[in-house]
Amino acid sequence: MKTGNVATIAPTPDNPTTSRSRRSHRPGRSGRDAWFLLLPALLPILVFNVYPLLRGIYLGFTDARAGLNQDIHFTGLENYSDLLSNDLFWSSFRIGLIWAFGVTFLQFVAALGLALLLNENLRLRWLARTLSLVPWAMPPVVVAIVWRLVYDPNSGPISGLSQTLGFGQLNLLGDFSTALPAVIVVGVWVGMPQTTITLLAGLQGVDGTLHEAAAVDGAGSWRRFLHITLPELRTVIVAITSLNFIWNMNSFDLIYVLTNGGPGGRTMLPTLFAYNEGFRYGHFGVAAAMGNVLVVIICGILLFYLRSRLKGADK
Amino acid sequence: MSLQRPSTAVRTGQYVALLGYVVFLGFPLIWLLSTALKSTKEIALGSIRLIPDAPTLDNFSAAVAKANLWQAGFNSLVVAVATTVLTVVIALPAAYGLARYRTILRPITLGWVLVSQMFPTILVIIPLFMILKTLHLLDQLPGLVVVYVVYVLPFCLWMLFGFVQTVPPDIEEAAAIDGAGRIRTLVSIVLPLLRPGIVATALFAFISSWNEFMFALVLIQTPDKVTLPLTLSRFVGAEGQVQLGPLAAAALLATIPSLVFFALIQRRLSGGLLSGAVKG
Structure with a gap:
């Protein structure tokens, strides 16, 4: 579930925490109460979240299959060597990385541009702001449907425009060369709201006096952007781009409904590949192995994220 | 955060960019609404008009x-x-x-x-x-x-x-x-x-x-x-x-x-x- 979609919205409980809770930890309130209060939440999380996750990681090293009463044998790295010699696996990872990097990068650039505009005193910015929030609330399946209508070769506006101009019908989602760029555009569209709002919040936190001082020293707006705005936004940028990358790497619904991996596997993201392995062919072990590979890649990204955060804090 | 008032050229550029965003973000939504209100015939003809010729709620009753x-x-x-x-x-x-x-x-x-x-x-x-x-x-x-x-x-x-x-x-x-x-x-x-x-x-x-x-x-x-x-x-x-x-x-x-x-x-x-x- 894409709970991650809204992961940055909660009021962040940080600094006041420690002092306050130390005070509240006084005699008469034992830790046992806390366990009692938390148990109804922790128990289901353990049974239906932690355990399946650990089990899923383990299944990646087995020959598990769909079906009743199948014996599961530990097979070590066999799934991985099978995957490595599978061309479809490599192509799905190549596509997955192009998709995730492409969407994350374009999301960031487009969202930064919009955030900068929304931070200015422009008329009609309420409209852009409202519009930018709508894709956030829409079910991913509906977003996919909306864009299938827009890309439709027979009645869609893009193909229609192309026909009016004499270029003939355009089947953006059905054409080998345009399918991936076309779905990337949809990915950018759906992910922009969150990124924009996050960056806008960051922009509004930039100290205005810095800009004034730099302006007095004769720095133009472009130089102020490069030397003040960007460095000040650094933490926010690292956070939102890393999260976006993780969510994009794990995305499934959108592409499943838009193209289902087609045409000819040109949009077959790793998650779709794994889904097909698991639930179309019944190769649970292989699908889980694929999930493990994704986790390793995502952890790599997380390391990058933490390291750049730490470096930022050093300064 | 406006230090000096931006020049007219800059302002114009900003509005053009904002308009671009509004179109990119809003157009697919309007197209959805437009398609939902078009008759089957009009959709089949591949009309790229945003406002349907004869808006109809037939699609909604068909869907329901x-x-x-x-x-x-x-x-x-x-x-x-x-x-x-x-x-x-x-x-x-x-x-x-x-x-x-x-x-x-x-x-x-x-x-x-x-x-x-x-x-x-x-x-x-x-x-x-x-x-x-x-x-x-x-x-x-x-x-x-x-x-x-x-x-x-x-x-x-x-x-x-x-x-x-x-x-x-x-x-x-x-x-x-x-x-x-x-x-x-x-x-x-x-x-x-x-x-x-x-x-x-x-x-x-x-x-x-x-x-x-x-x-x-x-x-x-x-x-x-x-x-x-x-x-x-x-x-x-x-x-x-x-x-x-x-x-x-x-x-x-x-x-x-x-x-x-x-x-x-x-x-x-x-x-x-x-x-x-x-x-x-």
Whole structure:
């Protein structure tokens, strides 16, 4: 579930925490109460979240299959060597990385541009702001449907425009060369709201006096952007781009409904590949192995994220 | 932050860019509305006009007439409401416990909230499929509710935890000194203060489960148990003869609940972000 979609919205409980809770930890309130209060939440999380996750990681090293009463044998790295010699696996990872990097990068650039505009005193910015929030609330399946209508070769506006101009019908989602760029555009569209709002919040936190001082020293707006705005936004940028990358790497619904991996596997993201392995062919072990590979890649990204955060804090 | 007034050229450029964004973000939505209101004939002709020649509600009645849509909408509603109620009931005491007691559970639980974001659903969904099968909850709406509760729970805990922390413990102490018992303090002092947080959390849980697709795809098979996103995706999946008009109408109808609820929490979302993201 894409709970991650809204992961940055909660009021962040940080600094006041420690002092306050130390005070509240006084005699008469034992830790046992806390366990009692938390148990109804922790128990289901353990049974239906932690355990399946650990089990899923383990299944990646087995020959598990769909079906009743199948014996599961530990097979070590066999799934991985099978995957490595599978061309479809490599192509799905190549596509997955192009998709995730492409969407994350374009999301960031487009969202930064919009955030900068929304931070200015422009008329009609309420409209852009409202519009930018709508894709956030829409079910991913509906977003996919909306864009299938827009890309439709027979009645869609893009193909229609192309026909009016004499270029003939355009089947953006059905054409080998345009399918991936076309779905990337949809990915950018759906992910922009969150990124924009996050960056806008960051922009509004930039100290205005810095800009004034730099302006007095004769720095133009472009130089102020490069030397003040960007460095000040650094933490926010690292956070939102890393999260976006993780969510994009794990995305499934959108592409499943838009193209289902087609045409000819040109949009077959790793998650779709794994889904097909698991639930179309019944190769649970292989699908889980694929999930493990994704986790390793995502952890790599997380390391990058933490390291750049730490470096930022050093300064 | 306007230091000097930007030149007219800069302002013009900014408005052009803003217009570009408005078109990019808004056009697909308007096209959806436009398609939903067009007649089958007009869609077939491939008219690229935004405003339909003869607006009609036929597509909506055609969409609703698809027997599955009502059933699926009802299923979605039941699942989303059940998920929301259960989540709030479970998360509220837990968040209170997390915020008010400093035990080892706090770093573990909050850490898990972050870690759980990183894992692809595909890894969890296979064992979950097997577990639900053993529990005879596979292809059952209650099974789907259990899964949804567990998957919105970490984030709802995180949200509510933040809200509980904004309620100073001093208030509770003062009430205790005035002679209010624990339960009374919680119900008549803490709970009212948490109401905005509870509403936001509940709406989040509702939107998440209303919109969810992948779990439903894997865990539900029987046609009369499908949820709205599933039905919509099958609408599309019937290759060849996709009726775009009814499809657009159905998609529009399916979006309304989450859009309305999102509008309700929108202000809170951006407000929360402000307090969160800026501190970084």
